[in-house]
Amino acid sequence: MLVVDDMPVNIKLLRELLKESYSVSFATDGHMALSLAESFTPDLVLLDISMPEMDGYEVCRRLKDNPATRSIPVVFLTAQSDETNELEGLSLGAIDYITKPFSPPIVLARVKNHIEFAQAKNRLNEAYTLLDLKNQELDDKNRALEVLLQTDRLTRLHNRHKLDEAFQAEVQRARRYATQFSVILLDVDSFKTVNDTFGHLVGDSVLVQVADILSANVREMDMVGRWGGEEFLLLCPETGLDTAGELASRLRSVLACAPLPPVERVTASFGVAAYHPGDDVACMLRRADDALYRAKASGRNRVEIAPPPGLTSPGE
Incomplete structure (x- = not known):
């Protein structure tokens, strides 16, 4: 004293x-x-x-x-x-x-x-300070856990759970405000051949490199994530079908030209669909998936645009 x-x-x-x-x-x-x-x-x-x-x-x-x-x-x-x-x-x-x-x-x-x-x-006061520090540490861990729960472990992109949430939110926003919204679904071509020829470790490396290329070439407003296996999904808010198609074409070209050692060349096929009044997530996904299937059936390494609901693509 x-x-x-x-x-x-x-x-x-x-x-x-x-x-x-x-x-x-x-x-x-x-x-x-x-x-x-x-x-x-x-x-x-x-x-x-x-x-x-x-x-x-x-x-x-x-x-x-x-x-x-x-x-x-x-x-x-x-x-x-x-x-x-x-x-x-x-x-x-x-x-x-x-x-x-x-x-x-x-x-x-x-x-x-x-x-x-x-x-x-x-x-x-010391106990309160320690408690504050512990709470801050817990908050940090919870935030890290939340990121982990929303992140694909291999590619570090958003995972299916996060994409599902964001997809639903964008559909609801498009309904409420009558805004444009498009989705791009892509699949790495002949990926089984990559795994069979080079092994699964190389296959994983290819997926990581594809994820990096997509992240580096999408717009800031877009959300890209791993949909599952060798499939990736892009959510494109405030984006009409033509613009989304142009983005998909650019991504297709970049991927086709990018060296992904030890694989000489990897391509991807794309299906693009836009929101229309009355759509839900399942409807948009079905049209994007159908367009992706047509791209695969037409020779791969191409972009197919999904027609509006109720219409069929040429040849169907």
Whole structure:
């Protein structure tokens, strides 16, 4: 604790009274008291009121104005017993007011109570701080888990679960606001041959490289994810069928030209479908999947556009 008093006799008396139970520092004026309080943050300050240059009220006021010392409890020690003086001291933030001449047992009892209360408060604050840290750590872990639950482990793209949620949300948004919305479904051509020829580890590497190419070439507004196996799905908000078809054609070309070692060349087939009033997720997926099937049946490495509901593509 810190004892602040300009009278040597009081300092001597308090030293003898407190030294057996507490580590005590002393200051004989307000400036020294403020400096010591900030340097080691005592658990309690016993503060005389009547001091030259800076009285105890001003010391208390400055302690409470300083964020570094604001929480230190202050007990006034004074010969002034006027109720107005006591009220002023308490209004400045002091927690107690002991009048001189004081009774040593009373001083010891009050100091003990205040020290124990201050230490309990500090322990509580430390517990709250630790709890905040634990909560922050838990929040971080929950966010990481949420990302993990929405991420394909191999490609690090969005997984089927996340795509399902986003797909449904985009369909609902298109219904509500009559906005355009398209979907692109693509499948890596002859992927079984890749696995059979080079092995599944190379096959996994090819899928990762395809995922990276798709991520690097879609628009910022698009969502790309792994739909399953060697299939990928792109959700294209605010996008009509023509624009989605152009995007699919560009992705097809980029994939066909990209080196994917150790496989010399990998292509993909694309099916593109746009939202029409009355559509749901299943309807759009069925049309995109039918268009993808036609692209495969027509020789692969091509883009097929799904006709509106109720219409058939040429040749059907």
